[in-house]
Amino acid sequence: MSRTLKALIFFAALVAAWALVARARIWSPVLLPSPWSVALYLLGAVRDGTLLEAGLVTLKRLAIGYAAGLSIGLPLGLLTARVRLLQDTLGLLALGLQALPSVCWVPLALLWFGQTEAAMFFVVVMGTVWSVIIATESGIRNVPPIYARAARTMGSRGLHTWVHVMLPAALPFIVGGMKQGWAFAWRSLMAAEIYVTILSGFGLGHLLHYGRELNAMDQVIGIMLVLLAIGLIADKVLFAPWERLLRRRWGTDSK
Amino acid sequence: MTAAIEHQAELHSKLSLRAVSKHFPSGAHPVHALDRVSLEVGESEFVCLVGPSGCGKSTLLNIIAGLERADEGEVLSDGSPVNSPGRxxxxxxxxxxxxxxxxxxRNxxxxLRLKPGLTRDERRHVADFYLRLVGLEKFARSYVHELSGGMKQRVALARALAPNPRVLLMDEPFAALDALTREQLYGDLQRIWQQRKKTIVFVTHNVREAACLGDRVILFSRNPGRIREQFQINLPRPRDINSIELARYATEITAALRSHGRDATAEGPA
Structure with a gap:
């Protein structure tokens, strides 16, 4: 409870400092709007529905692309850990592509798919899939061999060993990879939305882009705050419960 | 009924090792880990394998477990050849x-979940029985990281006993524990062994430990790994690791160990 309070005080202090600087008029309000005018913009955007609509468009793209990235990446990661040939081929490719900034996929996606939802989907999947493959593979590789040996002596074989020993043992790595995949997916989607206009739906990235076009700094900062909040909430809702579970079971609390 | 069956079974060998050999290819000098090791272990017998590090005693245990294959020779468990791990x-x-x-x-x-023919309630009953046997029934809901080293090994013992194996193979299970915890576990293991009447093969490099636990202590030498000598420990149970009679046996075995190996010591190289 007191930790939440401390976080609240910290953010309140940040906003207060911002308000003071804006009030001092060191920079033009066109460049540094006050927290109040940003709040007014957000309120207006909520009222006329643009924010909600754009948020839904973006989150839908993110959810579908991320889910697809996971369902491709997890099995491929398992196979890569298991099959030497895949490790030497796909593993290497994944390692290289994981390091590629995912915005680099955007030009290719545009040429292949045009200004369509498919291009967005492709960019998000490419952002997710490689880091999930890498994390799953190294998770499986880092499972102490004694677990599998112990399981074998108790009669566990094949699929049972994978489902009941290897996967749970690799879970800390896999969750880490899922989290990283999520961050990459989120970044690549924002890059794509800022970069390309797609008529089938205006996402948060587009709002940000038009904020710049219109020189509307309150919009730019307002949308950035929304993106920040989405990132935080996703972390707390999607990953924090897993991480709590892992800490409780593995006892790897950093405190 | 069971008593009669067990008595009869005592006439047979529980484990038979026949001329088991194992090599490990390692560069120009392949390691001759085991050289035609033959050994009979009887029903409900507690046998300790002792020797310097690298004498192949752990390899032998893995071969009996079915986790590794012998290059030559065979292992029979109750008369049938061992090729893979088994309950x-x-x-x-x-x-x-x-x-x-x-x-x-759940550990x-x-x-037990892999053992066919048990209902959910039966499995749970069996698990709780063995947790009580090792004195950890209060920790059934704890996670592994919440346990001390000694408690972990007790859980491991309960886990190994739960499917009711005929043979228990123990590979230096107490080596990483502090002396006090270890002594406590010697007492527990002897008590449990007498209650459950398992055949135990126990690998250690601690001579005293071997003399304390074993009916028989088998002395290995290394390079190649061979059985050098066997000692029958005729002491009543439960045995105290600090007793003078036990120290006498340990001294005798240590002396034999020294005379066999150039650099073989009771504790093994660090």
């Missing part, structure tokens, strides 16, 4: 090898 031979490792994602009871249940 009749459970293993306890030096590290507890417990699963951190399961609580203590013990792991092997």
């Amino acid at each position: 009749d031979r459970m293993v306890m490792f030096q590290e507890s090898a417990l699963f951190p994602w399961l609580d203590v009871r 013990v249940l792991f092997g």
Whole structure:
């Protein structure tokens, strides 16, 4: 409870400092709007529905692309850990592509798919899939061999060993990879939305882009705050419960 | 009924090792880990394998467990050849090898779930029975990281005993524990062994430990790994590791160990 309070005080202090600087008029309000005018913009955007609509468009793209990235990446990661040939081929490719900034996929996606939802989907999947493959593979590789040996002596074989020993043992790595995949997916989607206009739906990235076009700094900062909040909430809702579970079971609390 | 069957079974060998050999290819000098090792272990017998590090005693245990294959020779468990791990031979490792994602009871249940013919209630009943046997019934819901080293090995013991194997294979299970905890576990293991009447093969490099636990202590030498000598320990149980009679046996075995190996010591090289 007191930790939440401390976080609240910290953010309140940040906003207060911002308000003071804006009030001092060191920079033009066109460049540094006050927290109040940003709040007014957000309120207006909520009222006329643009924010909600754009948020839904973006989150839908993110959810579908991320889910697809996971369902491709997890099995491929398992196979890569298991099959030497895949490790030497796909593993290497994944390692290289994981390091590629995912915005680099955007030009290719545009040429292949045009200004369509498919291009967005492709960019998000490419952002997710490689880091999930890498994390799953190294998770499986880092499972102490004694677990599998112990399981074998108790009669566990094949699929049972994978489902009941290897996967749970690799879970800390896999969750880490899922989290990283999520961050990459989120970044690549924002890059794509800022970069390309797609008529089938205006996402948060587009709002940000038009904020710049219109020189509307309150919009730019307002949308950035929304993106920040989405990132935080996703972390707390999607990953924090897993991480709590892992800490409780593995006892790897950093405190 | 069971008593009669067990008595009869005592006439037979539980484990038969026939001229078991094993080599490990390692560069220009392949390691001759085991050289035609033959050994008979009787029903409910407690046998300790002692020797310097690298004498192949752990390899032998893995071969009996079915985790490794012998290059030559064969292992018979109750007359049938061993080719793979089986529930009749459970293993306890030096590290507890417990699963951190399961609580203590589920760790013990792991092997039971793989054993056919048990209902859910029966499995749970058996798991709780063995947790009581090792004195950890209060920790059934704890996770592995919440236990001390000694408690982990108790859970590992309960997990190995739960599927009711005929043979228990123990690979230096107490080596990583402090002396006090170890002595406590010697007492527990002797008590449990007498209650459950298992055949135990126990690998250690600690001569005193071997003399304290074993009916018979088998002395190995290394390079190549061979059986050098056997000692029958004729002391009543439960045995106290600090007793003078036991020290006498330990001294005798240590002396034999020294005379066999150039650099073989009771503790083995660091």
